[in-house]
Amino acid sequence: MVRIGIIGIGFMGMIHYYGIQKVLGGKVTAICTRNPEKLDGDWTSIQGNFGPRGSLEDLSDIKTYDDIDVILADPEIDLIDICLPTHRHKDVTISALKSGKHVLVEKPIAIDLDSANEMTRVADETGNRLMVAHVLPFFAEFSYALEAVKNGEYGELLSANLKRITSKSADPPSAADVEKSGGPGIDLHIHDTHFIQLLNGMPDAVFSQGKLIGEKYTNYLTTQYIYKDNPVTISCSSGSISQKGRAFSHGFEIFLQKATLLFESATLGGQPVISQPLTIITDDGEVEQVNLGDTNPVDAFTNEIHHAVDAINSNSDPALLSGDKARDALLLCYKEAESVRTGEIITVE
Secondary structure, eight states, rough: EEEEEEESSSHHHHHHHHHHHHOOTTEEEEEESHHHHTTTOOOTTTOOOOSOOOOOOHHHTEEEESSSHHHOOOOOSEEHHHHHHHHHHHHHHHHHHTOEEEEEESSSSSSHHHHHHHHHHHHHHHHHEEEEEOOOGGHHHHHHHHHHHOOOOOOOOEEEEEEEEEOOOSSSSHHHHHHOOOOIIITTTTTHHHHHHHHHHHOEEEEEEEEETTEEEEEEEEEEEEEEOOOEEEEEEEEEEEEEEEEEEEEEEESSSSSSEEEEEEEEEEEEEEEEEEEEEEETTTTOOOEEEOOOOOHHHHHEEEEEEHHHTTTTTOOGGGGHHHHHHHHHHHHHHHHHHHHHOEOOO
8 A cells, every 4th residue: 555645735735635535555644734724624725627626624544744844754655745836846856755755746847957857866866756747648538549549559640739728817927926837838838748758759859939938938839849750740739828718728639540539628618618529530431429438537636646656556667657758848848938939940859
């Protein structure tokens, strides 16, 4: 049994807590937050853009800490699940790894590449696992698409178009806030740069156009991912550009030799709308909606954390949560910002 300690009980920490309840081979044994009401189990103030609102939780069987150093010193925790703001990921992750714990840290791995490299280096030195919670591959539609590409049932990947769009903020984020989050071009778009690696590996170069926030970050962009020795064409549009009536949308078109996969969902007028259910179009002209069964957004987090727990229990590679891939996803975001800034094709080294 993998004993899990969650650091940070905001919306994402709460969703991880709920997701872990269904994980076989793992359980929450401790939480850490500075908020005394949350330590007492009153999570009613927590609400996000999907999933349940927080409620009153019975934490009588769970250790509660208000100091990160103290939870890291607890010898009865195997995996630290870090759900803190991104600018705090590096220091807490490194401390957790050095304390002998495995780590699952929310995406993005960090804000800057130096921090991400240091985190992966410390994981290598300590021999403890660094896993980054890129949840997108665990959502049913994206999981199905990734498996269809990998198993080759419909032939090789020819092309893919992805998108991930949010509405424009009424008040532009401050420079200080962007330095802590990376803005939409990292905090949002990194889902795509990670998933693209899973689809077809790291591109050799990128060409992007869009709008910058300052010099280092992007507000929105469209990118072409260039593979020099591979005829596949992959593109993605992402960022904060829509009107508020369409607060969020994401989806894909994936073209294989023998089939096309389509999916798009959005929040439209405050309501979730699946404008294009996951659909497969085959060479014989058949158009079929894929039956994914009953799906719940929290299930994706259950699957994600189960992947991490299984890697620890079986001493196997958590391929979908790789710290190296998470760092490389961050690298791609910065290369794309450089392309927007310069107007040039940027080599990915």
